[in-house]
Amino acid sequence: MPWWSWLLIWSALTLGLLALLVWSGVRLYRKSLGALRGFEALGDQIAALNVDVSPRPEQFRPAVFTDLAALRHEVEQREAERVHRRQVRRDGRIVRGKLMRNARYVTR
Template sequence: MPWWSWVLIWVALGACALLVLVLGAVFIVRKGLRTMEAFGTELERVMPSSRALDPDDGGLAPSAGPAPGSAVFADPAQVRREYAEGREERRLARRDRRVQRRALRGQPQSLADLGLD
């Protein structure tokens, strides 16, 4: 075999390898773009227009909760009281969900859940 046939073989192998790499990169980029589009769609489904734009404040609408960092300058007794109230609300909400779930499934209720203990 003449020497130039080896050069031709290696050039063809390099071109094929380059083609496979380019096609693989195109495939991965397109797959990534589809994934990001699906993620955006699901994010909109989960959080529909919860961040409506308000032209008065120059951007996002104000949140319902306190401003970030406001607890740093708040009275510690007030923050403790708010935390305790929130904890009690969450506990009662869990209890209500548990009672409702057990009623739907026909399971016996706990006396503590019904407030009879």
């Protein structure tokens, strides 16, 4: 093969590679712009909710100087809330189970 055919082949391969890189870069740029638009829309939705998304740490209160009865009452209250949440979840599971057991299968 003459030397100019090798030059032609490698030039075509190099131009093809460059075209592929440019095309991939344009696609990546467009996708990143789309993702940014999505994040902006999400930020607008969060702002519309008017909700503070930053967690507020509880203020530190040393237990040494607190009344024992108040601490005991707080622990009992938390335990009662926990038991209530567990009961609500259990009731929901029971309802879902009854719905699944009594469901009628519809064939199309």
